[in-house]
Amino acid sequence: MTKKLQGNGLFESSRMMLPEHREAYLQHQQRIERRIRPELDSQVIEHIERILSQSLDGGARITLTLWNESEDKKLSGKVIQFDSIRGRIRFESVISRTWIPFNQIIGASAEDES
Numbered sequence: 001m002t003k004k005l006q007g008n009g010l011f012e013s014s015r016m017m018l019p020e021h022r023e024a025y026l027q028h029q030q031r032i033e034r035r036i037r038p039e040l041d042s043q044v045i046e047h048i049e050r051i052l053s054q055s056l057d058g059g060a061r062i063t064l065t066l067w068n069e070s071e072d073k074k075l076s077g078k079v080i081q082f083d084s085i086r087g088r089i090r091f092e093s094v095i096s097r098t099w100i101p102f103n104q105i106i107g108a109s110a111e112d113e114s
């Protein structure tokens with residue numbers, strides 16, 4: 001019994017974990033894991049720019065894939081304004097209008113392509 005109370009023996013002897021604690025631990029690990037932003041090559045950037053300009057000029061609905069540290073998000077809507085000085089676009093979806101920085105966009109496709 002005295003061996004369990006020395007050093008880290010108390011915690012080493014109790015390895016049981018409740019399912020709720022395990023789930024909370026796994027969710028915590030997922031939150032702290034940081035994803036690395038993908039490097040886009042010139043062809044992908046050119047494709048994204050073409051889709052964005054088609055949406056701005058013609059009012060076509062598009063789907064954007066946005067990079068996030070936890071998981072990628074997809075938004076559907078249309079581009080209504082470019083702000084090249086600040087490096088962002090004004091995007092209108094069914095729910096709201098929002099500014100999206102260029103560096104968050106990792107993919108774009110026309111609605112009829114998806």
